[in-house]
Amino acid sequence: MKHETQDEKHPRLFEPFTFILTLITSVFGAIIGMQIIVSLGVTPNTSIIGALLAMLIARIPIAIFAKYKSVHRQNLIQTAISAATFGAANSLLIPIGIPFLMGAPELIIPMLIGAALAMFVDAAILYKLFDSKLFPAKGTWAPGVATAQAILAGDKGGKRAGLLGVGTLIGIVGSFLHIPMSAFGVAFIGNIWALSMFGIGLLFRQYSIPVFGVDVNALYIPHGIMIGAGIIALVQVSMLIFAKKKKSEPSTKDEVAATIEVADDVEFTRPIDKARKALGLGFGAYLAVALIIAITGGIITDMSPGMFIGFLFFAAFAAFVHEMIVGIAAMHSGWFPAFAVAFITLLIGMMVGFPPLALALLAGFSAATGPAFADMGYDFKTGHILRGAGKNREYEIAGRKQQYFTSMIAFGVALLTVLVTYKGYFAQNLVPPIDAVYVSTIEAGTSADVAKQLLLWAIPGAILQLIGGPSRQLGVLFATGLLILTPYAGFAVLTGIVIRLIWVKAKGKEAEAPMSILAAGFIAGDALFSFFNSVFKMGK
Numbered sequence: 214m215k216h217e218t219q220d221e222k223h224p225r226l227f228e229p230f231t232f233i234l235t236l237i238t239s240v241f242g243a244i245i246g247m248q249i250i251v252s253l254g255v256t257p258n259t260s261i262i263g264a265l266l267a268m269l270i271a272r273i274p275i276a277i278f279a280k281y282k283s284v285h286r287q288n289l290i291q292t293a294i295s296a297a298t299f300g301a302a303n304s305l306l307i308p309i310g311i312p313f314l315m316g317a318p319e320l321i322i323p324m325l326i327g328a329a330l331a332m333f334v335d336a337a338i339l340y341k342l343f344d345s346k347l348f349p350a351k352g353t354w355a356p357g358v359a360t361a362q363a364i365l366a367g368d369k370g371g372k373r374a375g376l377l378g379v380g381t382l383i384g385i386v387g388s389f390l391h392i393p394m395s396a397f398g399v400a401f402i403g404n405i406w407a408l409s410m411f412g413i414g415l416l417f418r419q420y421s422i423p424v425f426g427v428d429v430n431a432l433y434i435p436h437g438i439m440i441g442a443g444i445i446a447l448v449q450v451s452m453l454i455f456a457k458k459k460k461s462e463p464s465t466k467d468e469v470a471a472t473i474e475v476a477d478d479v480e481f482t483r484p485i486d487k488a489r490k491a492l493g494l495g496f497g498a499y500l501a502v503a504l505i506i507a508i509t510g511g512i513i514t515d516m517s518p519g520m521f522i523g524f525l526f527f528a529a530f531a532a533f534v535h536e537m538i539v540g541i542a543a544m545h546s547g548w549f550p551a552f553a554v555a556f557i558t559l560l561i562g563m564m565v566g567f568p569p570l571a572l573a574l575l576a577g578f579s580a581a582t583g584p585a586f587a588d589m590g591y592d593f594k595t596g597h598i599l600r601g602a603g604k605n606r607e608y609e610i611a612g613r614k615q616q617y618f619t620s621m622i623a624f625g626v627a628l629l630t631v632l633v634t635y636k637g638y639f640a641q642n643l644v645p646p647i648d649a650v651y652v653s654t655i656e657a658g659t660s661a662d663v664a665k666q667l668l669l670w671a672i673p674g675a676i677l678q679l680i681g682g683p684s685r686q687l688g689v690l691f692a693t694g695l696l697i698l699t700p701y702a703g704f705a706v707l708t709g710i711v712i713r714l715i716w717v718k719a720k721g722k723e724a725e726a727p728m729s730i731l732a733a734g735f736i737a738g739d740a741l742f743s744f745f746n747s748v749f750k751m752g753k
Contacts (some may be wrong), residue, residue, distance in 0.1 A: 223600075223611040224286045226618045230277055231286060235293040235619055238263065239626035242294035246302030247631065248677055249747045251638055254646035256584075257744045259298045260360040260591060261737050263291035268367045284368050284599045285612060289619050291360060292592040296336075296620040298586070300627035302331040302451070302645070303551060303584035306635065308577030310648035313639050315573050315655070321635070324574060327506035328581035329628045333538055334498045335585040336624065340617045341491030343593045344609075345483035348454050348544060350597045353403040355395075355736060357594025362733035364599060371415050372626055373504070376727055380734015388742035395700040398735030399547040400709025401728050406685040407545040408706055410677075415693020415703030433663055435695035437670025438558050439550075442688025443557075444671070445537050447679035450537060453683060454489045482603065482610055496533050499582075503528035506574050515568045528575055531558040532582040539583030540590060542693045545686055546748030548734070549587045552647045553696040555580040559651060560667065565657040576651045 226232060250256050251523055267287035270278050280286055308328035312320035344350040363381075380398075387394040394413070400408055414435075421429040429435060504524045507513055513521055535554050543549040558579040562572050593613055597603060600612045612698040638644070678688025694703065707734075716724045 217248055219380035223608060223615055224280075224283055224289065226289060226615050226622065227502070228280075230280075231289060232622075234290060235622055236626060238266065238290055238294045239297035239623040240630060242623065243627040243630035244634075246298035246300075246627075247306050247634065247638070250302035250306060250645045251643040253747055253750060256299055256302045256746050258295070258356055258740045259744065260291050260295040260595065261363055261740045262744055263294035264360050264363050264367075266294070267291055276614060282368075284364050284583065285596075287364050287367075288592075288596050288599050288612075289615060291364070291595065292616045292619045293623040295588055295592055296623035297627045297630075299584045299588040300332055300624040300632050304328060304335070304581045304624075304702060305627060305631045306638075307645045307648060308581045309631070309635060310639075310644040311573045311577045311580075311651050312570075312571055314652040315569070316649050317570060317573065318572065320390035320574065323506060323509035324510075324577045325628075325632065325635075326509060327502055327574070327578055329624075330502045330505065331499070331532060331581040332585045332624055332628075333621065333666055334495060334502065335582045336589050336617070336620055337498075338491055338495040338536065339540070339586045339589045339593075340613070341495075342483060342488050342540075342591060343613070344481050344597070344603070345488040346481060347450060347488055348540060348590065349481065350594065350603060352544040352594075353399070353547065354544055354591050354594035355732075356398040356740070357403055357591035358402055358598065358729065359398070359733040359736035359740070360591070361595040361598035362730050363737050364595070366723040366730075371731055376730040377734045377737070381738040382734075382737020383731075384735040386738075386741045387735070388739045388746075391700070393699050393705045394735045394739035395547060396699070396702040397705040397709045398732040398739070400706045401732035401735075403547070404545055404685060405426070405710055405713075406681065406687065407690045409710060410681070410685075410687045410691040411546045411548075411694045412703045412706030412710070414691040415697060415699065415706065416694075417703075418695050418698050419700060419703060429695060430698075433560075433666040434670050435553070435668040435692055437562065438674030438677075438688065438695060439538070439554065439557060439692035440561075441671030441674030441676075442678040442692050443554075443674075445675045446538065446541060446683070446686065446689050447534060449678075449683040452500060454485065454492065456485075482606060482613075492533075496529060497530045500525060500527035503532075503578065506578060507571075510570070510574050512568070512571045512574060515571060523565070524571055524575070527562065527565065527567075528578055531561070531575070531579050535579050536582045536586045538689060540586050541686055541689050543587035543590055545690055546693060548693065548697060549583065550693050550696040551580065551583045551587070553652075554583065556654070559654060560659060560663065563655070565663050569655050572655045573652070576655070580647075580651075585620075585624065589617075592616055592620065631657050 223400050246256055266289040267281055271281035305328050309321050309324045312324050343479045362377055364376040368730045384394040421427050538554050539549045539551050559576045596612050600609050603609045674688045683686030
């Protein structure tokens with residue numbers, strides 16, 4: 214198939230037919246996301262579906278569809294459906310379900326406004342941070358790798374297509390046999406240290422009751438570890454942001470070595486000073502959104518002036534930290550514990566003493582951030598690979614900008630779709646299941662014992678994160694594993710790592726390319742099976 218060379222301009226979203234197709238696929242993605250989140254409590258990864266849809270469009274024997282032989286146009290279509298799916302389900306429907314279940318329907322529209330604004334801010338921050346030292350394009354972003362390999366296989370065919378096909382078939386069969394193939398696949402392409410801790414965390418969560426007779430979730434152990442690891446991760450991020458650049462004209466060997474870090478920053482399309490500015494503006498934007506939610510929600514009268522100001526800063530800070538932790542977990546593991554981290558925010562807010570309605574809005578606001586951040590990271594990774602992994606800097610920046618515009622349009626479509634349909638869902642009591650957990654927690658209240666457990670387990674979480682450093686993220690990934698209950702996922706991750714180490718030792722660097730393509734197939738097969746299995750269950 215023919216596709217653009219990097220001497221040509223990157224395809225644009227606002228080409229008439231591309232724009233229309235983006236709107237159609239975004240509606241499709243938003244409906245899928247909402248339907249499955251209320252039915253099954255999960256959001257499917259529709260990136261692979263979007264890629265397959267774009268490839269099928271390219272094969273329609275009509276002249277207007279010929280342009281979609283371009284892998285870059287296929288990338289835009291895939292970006293649209295993926296953004297709309299996560300935007301509608303995770304960033305919008307989950308937040309507005311909380312006030313509905315609390316019997317406060319007057320808060321639904323204020324929550325929807327706040328969640329939508331938070332979603333757009335979330336995406337804008339990721340756009341400004343992607344391919345900086347904080348969130349490098351060379352990071353794992355495993356689902357993005359899988360989607361890129363699927364598109365490239367469709368474009369180039371040959372051995373690559375064969376390997377991907379084999380991997381996809383294995384992924385589908387493994388998923389049918391209840392083996393978490395995404396976890397197995399990510400083990401072949403991620404940071405081994407980070408994924409080892411992720412796998413160990415998954416095993417601890419699965420076997421804490423049958424082996425140790427302890428329910429780690431009921432004791433808030435994963436939550437405490439994530440709090441400690443998250444605090445240290447935030448400090449590590451801050452150190453990267455505010456680290457002073459060294460002099461760029463060395464005169465000795467020692468000074469040459471010392472300037473390597475400065476040279477590293479040149480590798481990125483987002484310099485650290487721009488990332489720093491984006492984070493500052495992002496926090497200010499979250500503060501403004503928290504104020505809008507509080508005023509439109511009418512909770513300003515429920516708190517003293519001091520508590521109200523505290524609520525604004527706490528909500529903004531929680532949203533900010535939530536997206537950082539979710540982004541780190543998503544980049545390294547391909548999984549992100551957005552529900553659990555929002556729950557941690559809720560627990561801390563309860564201990565602070567915010568009133569119930571304020572807690573409902575806080576939980577929704579926190580839940581709205583993170584998913585869009587993580588999903589856009591996957592989509593940008595897909596585009597980054599398709600555009601040649603940054604070899605042409607200008608083309609990479611231009612393509613990412615088009616993806617960003619596409620995501621924003623998709624989020625807008627998701628917002629309109631939710632606005633039009635949410636009453637129908639709620640009239641049938643169709644609400645994302647996680648909302649019931651948030652609401653029951655608010656109604657039950659918290660205790661000194663919970664605070665004690667969180668503080669106690671925050672200590673090992675902090676130590677583990679400190680030992681691993683910002684590149685390995687041991688604490689955050691261990692906590693992520695502990696927060697996720699997926700049978701045999703721990704075995705899948707650790708088995709994959711062992712096979713990877715043996716393969717690399719036997720073949721050397723030659724193993725990397727076929728290994729990553731097969732891994733992409735495992736992840737793609739798992740995503741395809743999960744998607745169609747979800748649709749089948751939903752239709753019953």
